[in-house]
Amino acid sequence: MRKNPERRTALVDAAIEVLAREGARGLTFRAVDVEAGVPAGTASNYFASRDDLFTQAGGRIYERLQPDAPTMAKAADGAYDRATLTELMYELVGRIAAFRTGYLALLELRLEATRRPELRAVLTERVRADIDANLSNHGESRMPGDATSVLLLYLALNWLIVEQLTLPEIFTEREVRDLVAAAVERALPATPCPPAPAGVPAPGPGR
Incomplete structure (x- = not known):
């Protein structure tokens, strides 16, 4: 090769x-x-x-879906509360929507993985590692919410992104933002947590 x-x-x-x-x-x-x-x-x-x-x-x-340096800096330096996480989720949805062909290709790969065991193994390992990293980062940051909150946001926002990219006329941009905010509000408690101790990484914004 x-x-x-x-x-x-x-x-x-x-x-x-x-x-x-x-x-x-x-x-x-x-x-x-x-x-x-x-x-x-x-x-x-x-x-x-x-x-x-x-x-x-x-x-x-x-x-290519990894967040850029400013987003990572915001995650590291922002307040450890629901409002900050909501902004990070807005960024996440926008970042993925901006790489429309990438996400559509990923959906095609997931379908193809049902027929190709090797591809299924690769995607399973990659997605599981991504989920575990987000769970770990969230826990270490002392953001409000637990592992179930993170998983619920992961599942809800992924399907919102599918709707946005495949049937973009269903929800307006305003509705998308309102739904992101509602998802965070309902998944996480309102009470903010104190800042994490020095040296503890901030939450990853997800992928």
């Missing part, structure tokens, strides 16, 4: 676009070559199989 990391990344990004537009069945080496604007046969030199391409695309989506 070829080792040029920049070319590999460009091919994986092209695979994400193909997945979002054509679905899993449309993800072929040829389609990736065309999307990336490279000579025919390039993708097959970088990936051992379509399974490899699927798993690489899944990992890249999560990489």
Whole structure:
């Protein structure tokens, strides 16, 4: 397999676009070559199989969905209360909506994982690790709410994002913001917690 990391990344990004537009069945080496604007046969030199391409695309989506430095700084330095968490959830929904093709590609990968055990194992490991990291960060930050609160927000906001990206006419932008605020309000207690001790990490904004 070829080792040029920049070319590999460009091919994986092209695979994400193909997945979002054509679905899993449309993800072929040829389609990736065309999307990336490279000579025919390039993708097959970088990936051992379509399974490899699927798993690489899944990992890249999560990489691109990571929060930026200002968001991480806000999570680290903000007040440890419900209002701060609400703002972080607004940012989360907006960040994912801005990478529409990535999230749609991820939905395609999840469907394809029901037919590909190796892909299912990779996605299961990645999503479970992501959930565990958010649970750990939330607990260490002493934000209001417990592990169940975090999981309820994870499940509620993921489906809100699906609605927003697949059927965007259902909810207006104002309704989306109101629903995010309501989800946080109902999942977390209103009483703020004191700031975490020095050296304790702030809550991750989720992915």
